Amino acid sequence: MRGADVRAVDFVVYQDNRVQRLIQVCWDPGDPLTREREMRALVTAGNDLACKDLLMLTRSVEKVKEFSWFGRSGTVRSMPVRKWLMEAESDGVAR
Template sequence: KVYCIDNGIVNTMGFKISENLGSLMENLVAIELLRRKSYWFKEWEVYYWKNSQQNEVDFVVKEGLKVKQLIQVTYAFGKDEIEKREVKALLKAGEELKCKNLLVITWDYEDEVKLNGRKIKCTPLWKWLLSVSTSYDGIKRREG
């Protein structure tokens, strides 16, 4: 996937924000993951995941050979819409990549969804952006 370093550039290129908010959110998360990697989590590698059935997960965060977290980004509102659109791929990737740390970054919905014996944390974008302290969703930050 290709991301733009500045959402302002995307907006000036003629895209309408209302039609493209999910893409802008995903782009912002990509920029922030790379920022966090360069500042605190130097061992991170950030990928995306797609299988032969075209299920896709926006971000796979790895540290060495271990997948630390799977992240979906969506503008979806509410549990029903999130379960319908985002959860299937996240569960498939979690199973295939042996990762239990599943996160959906939303516009403003917050909850913990339990499906097929798996927990998926749903966090609003604003809260996720402010979440870095001594740890990040179970991932310990490296000091110095």
């Protein structure tokens, strides 16, 4: 999903014709500029699409962070991609 200001979210997950989850992939969010860019995209899209499930898949970072930007805010959950895939396998859910 691309916003009017050319920020992109990598994946939009739909269920029953509604946006269920937004996913951003950021291998190494250690650089503050990279992390902020990726979180801005998620929070902006989350606000635009009325989606609160904001997920950033990373190489190794796992945390939950509140993020605000120009009056838009949201909670971004970061988790290692391997953990996300292993949870999907144990749940029997296709990701």
